[in-house]
Amino acid sequence: MPNEYILEMRNISKSFPGVQALNNVTLKVRPGSVHALVGENGAGKSTLMKCLFGIYIYDTGEIVFDGETVLFKNPREALANGISMIQQELNPIPYMTVMENIWLRRYPVKNYAGISVIDDKKMYEDTKALFDELNIDIDPRDLVTTLSVSQVQMMEIAKAVSYNARVIVMDEPTSSLTENEVEQLFNIILKLKEQGVAIIYISHRLEEIFKVADEVTIMRDGHYIGTWQTDELTMDMVISRMVGRELTNRFPERHNVPGDVILKVENLTSINPKSFKNVSFELRRGEILGVGGLVGAQRTELMEAIFGIRRIANGHIYINGKEVTIRNPIEARSNKLALVTEDRREMGTFPVLSVSDNILIASWDKYVNYRFVIDERKALKDVDNSIKTLNIKTPSHKTLIQFLSGGNQQKVIFERRLFTEPEIFILDEPTRGIDVGAKYEIYNIMVELAAQGKGIIMISSEMPELLGMSDRIMVMCEGRVSGFVDGKDANEELIMRYATQFA
Amino acid sequence: MESTINKTKGFVIRDLASRYAIYLVLFALFIGIGLIDKNFFSINNVRNILIIASVRVIIALGEGGVLITHGVDLSAGRVVGLTACIAASMLQRSDYAYKMFEKLPQLPLWIPILLAVCVGLIIGILNGATIAFLKLPPFIATLGTMVIAYGIACIYTNAQPIGGLRDDFTRLASGSVISIPNLIIIALIVACIIWFILNKTPFGKYIYAIGGNPNAAMVSGVNINRTLISVYALAGALYGLAGALLAARTGGATNNYGLSYELDAIAACTIGGVSQSGGIGTVPGIITGVLIFEVMNNGLVILGVSAYWQQVIKGIIIIATVAFDIRKYIAKR
The missing domain is CATH 3.40.50.300 (P-loop containing nucleotide triphosphate hydrolases)
Structure with missing residues (x-):
């Protein structure tokens, strides 16, 4: 009898010093289905996936894949067993071609007098075939630096598919796609479903989840809230279970x-x-x-x-x-004028600096005495007030911004701009x-x-x-x-x- | 419940240990070497270490500011050498037989020292300008000025050593105020000024911001070019000061002075917790890094370790200290 679930993560718990990141979380994914994993930032979705891929080692719990208990030590091992992932943060190698990125570490080779040489032609043809199947219009020989963000995203999707994985995790796959490409992605997902592939779909865009997902698991603050069939749910129900309160208006x-x-x-x-x-x-x-x-x-x-x-x-x-x-x-x-940029990591935050330094960087001129000495007391008083007004969740203004959630980081950047009046x-x-x-x-x-x-x-x-x-x-x-x-x-x-x- | 408390406690201790790792290393080295050889603890020896460290601290503070911007300044050592020669050449005794400028009148002390600082400053501005406007990688820009500075030092001295320095000049280094050596006082004053700049002025905040994320700094309206030029200029000026003091301390100068001082400074800064990827670094950390270096140098000599083995051991300690210290930045699994 085939297993009902291809992947089961049972009662996974994981704690970091001072934080319980995951508390008895369960995720059961059926083959040939799209399983949405939703929750606010910090709910533990990414942590759960990192436990699956062996990037984190979970404290308690069990992962069963295809009927067998497994413990992957690193993402490569998970890949070898048929679980692939499209990362939220894309990390391609910029000065390599598209095909070299896709087949990294598994280049097709041919033999010249006993010496293995990369078979560029076969790699090109394989890539072309893969792209044709997925309707992707990118030249496999292009350098990755020349691609747009959405093209890189499509490349990563193709790469995940190319492993012939039985479970594919998609972490915010549409965050940089155009509407057309989102449609294209959904078509790819349908095709994969028909082939029996299970997809774990993580997204903040709830509209998408109602479009593609068969089942939804909701997480909140590291806790498992529950799993439902998508058609049992409405948008409002999902939101209220995610945030733990009724949110009447978006x-x-x-x-x-x-x-x-x-x-x-x-x-x-x-x-x-x-x-x-x-x-x-x-x-x-x-x-x-x-x-x-x-x-x-x-x-x-x-x-x-x-x-x-x-x-x-x-x-x-x-x-x-x-x-x-x-x-x-x-x-x-x-x-x-004030600009809040699109890419927070690239052009917004100073990860190794404190919340207060992140807020004040554009307005130190306002806080100098004798032309060059900073009036720290006054500056920090304003910072503390602003943290309260914007409800920025941070232990103190001394905390490094990299330890805040995305939403709070964004509020810090808003505050930086507000300080310039x-x-x-x-x-x-x-x-x-x-x-x-x-x-x-x-x-x-x-x-x-x-x-x-x-x-x-x-x-x-x-x-x-x-x-x-x-x-x-x-x-x-x-x-x-x-x-x-x-x-x-x-x-x-x-x-x-x-x-x-x-x- | 109890286990969570224990866990948190363990975490705090580990956290404190890693935060103060370098201070512990310095302390352990100091006590360890002292226990093996009592001479190490003598007031004279400690004084000696601090005097030698003083010049190194001034160089490392200049290099440290540059490193915090995610740059590097390879010209440090050669600029120290060049400026040592310049200061020394103008402060030779009038009765010295091999005087470089025979007709030079007796100058007040501050003129040659100021000149050394200015030469360092100009080279620093040059470094900063090529990095800011020509967008040269700091490694290459300062590699260039490093070679240039050495060339100029050779031309200037004609590769002849400069000796016979005036007593009032050498006394600047050997003298003391209420039994605290002048050099230590000067280094402390410089350290206070740099600490003040880094922590209490917008310029200092911009240094950290540029190292932390240059794009975000640009969008925030930080004047990146001005800040970079100022950082390298400040560093150059400090090398100039260090060069003059080095000449005073050793009673002479040659074109080979300062060889690989920049590497020692970079190593000391790194040991002292200055991040190689920019945005992180403190003045107490840099001073501690230099002290670890000098305690080690002195200790190895006192323990009778051969000069060649000293090099090997120094290298191992650089790697080990940084490997230990870097743990606080490595993401915990």
Whole structure:
């Protein structure tokens, strides 16, 4: 008789000094099914997966794979046994080709007079066949550095599939995919299901879970809450079980009233011909302007140019009706602009510095006496107050930021910007990789800022967020503005139509 | 319940042990060598260690700031050598037979010392500027100036040793105030200034930020170029000061002075907990790193270990100390 479950993790517990990260967690996955694992950040999903792959050693519990008790010592051993994983943080080797990345450590070889040589031709053909099967349009000979983030993601998915694994763990696989690619991924998942592969699907986007998952296991604070068939659940039920309380609204109510124009952009064109062209828009005080579009629409590039990180060939920027030139972030800051970047790890946090140093880095000038001595007492008093106001969960301001959850790190970065007293906020994917509870708090901050008359630009690839938070939505496609939609009239289809207009 | 308490307690002790690892290493070395040979504990010997360490501390503090920005300064040793020659050449006794500048009048002490500091400063600015504007990797930029500084030292001295230094100059190094050697006082003052810069000024905060995440620092509006140039310039100035003091302490200078001092400084900083990936490092840590080095040097001599074996043992201690210390940064499984 075949086993009902291909993989069972029974009563897994794992503690770190001072924290019980996992407490009797159970996960049972059926072959040929998609099993969603959901929970807020810090709920223990990643820790559970790391226990599966032998990255962490669990304290108690048992893992049964295909009817046998197993204990993998490292991810390679798990792979060899048929469990593969698409990591949340992608770590490809940049200066290698796509195919070299995919077949790493298992290159096809051929013999030349007794010497094994890598068989590039076979590797190319294998990769091509794999990509064709999965409908992926990437040249296997391209260097990974030349790929976009979403292409790298698709490559990683192909790599996980290439192991012919019987269980594939997908940790936030869609975080950097475009809507089309998400569809493509779902097709791949369907195909894998038909082949009897089990998929453990971890995602913050609940819409996706209702689309693909057969079963859902919910975790909270390292505890196992339960497992349900997806059709037994509603979105609200999942959310309330995840956060342990009823969350009636995903977005706060807004009472902000857009006022005068605070930022005006005219015909802004990048020096890079492949980037943004002739972009014009206005932002009003107290307005939340959503910026929608597919990955590759050059939204980030446009905003970074306004902030002085990228060069512009021509065009004008007016703040409060006065033309300004912004050549670097220092000038952006003195023009009352604030940018919260998309990639927290790469351009946001200083992992080895404390929460207070992370908050104060952009505003030390405000806290100096005698021109160069820091008034630490005053600075730390303000920091402590701000930690309370934004409800940043941290043992103290001395804690290193790397030990905070993603949502709290994001709040620290918001605070860093708030300390510079800006009038215009540019928020690039402000809630990416953040759990539901913290998302709501970030939305609250945005609404509060808008109510104070600040202008807010929010780039978002999450449709519900774009629709739920924006007073107006600017949609971009291939570096150009393809349309503006009023928040009240906006719907998913309309935005998608604009987003693909020139494609 | 009890087991959790025990666990936490064990954790705290281990945590404290790893946080203060380098201080424990210094303490253990000190006591250990002293127990084997009582001479090690004599006031004269301890004084000697501290005097030699003083110059090294000044160099290491300059190098340390650079390392915290995730840079490296290979020119340190050769700049010390060059500036030692410059200071020495202008402070030779008027009756000395092989005087380099025969017509040079008796200068006040501070002029040659200031000149040494300025030469170091200029080389430092050069380092910083090539790194900031030409985007050269620090390793390469400072490798270049290292070679240049040595070349200039050779040209300047014509590869002849400079001796016969004025008494008032050598007294600067050998003298003391209320029986505390001048060199120790100078090193302490420099250490206080650097501690103040790193902890109490925006410039110091920017140094840590650039080492911690250069992209985030840029987005935050930190003036990266200015900060980098200032860090290397400050380091260069400290090497210049160290060079002048080294000449005073040894009573002379040659073009070969300062050979591989930069490597000793990097090793001392690393032992002292300065992270090789930037963003982490403290002044007390750097001083402790230098002291570990000097206690070791002195101890090995006193114990009669041969000069060649000293090298081997020093290398092992560098690796062992850092391996022990780095445990606090390795993610716990």
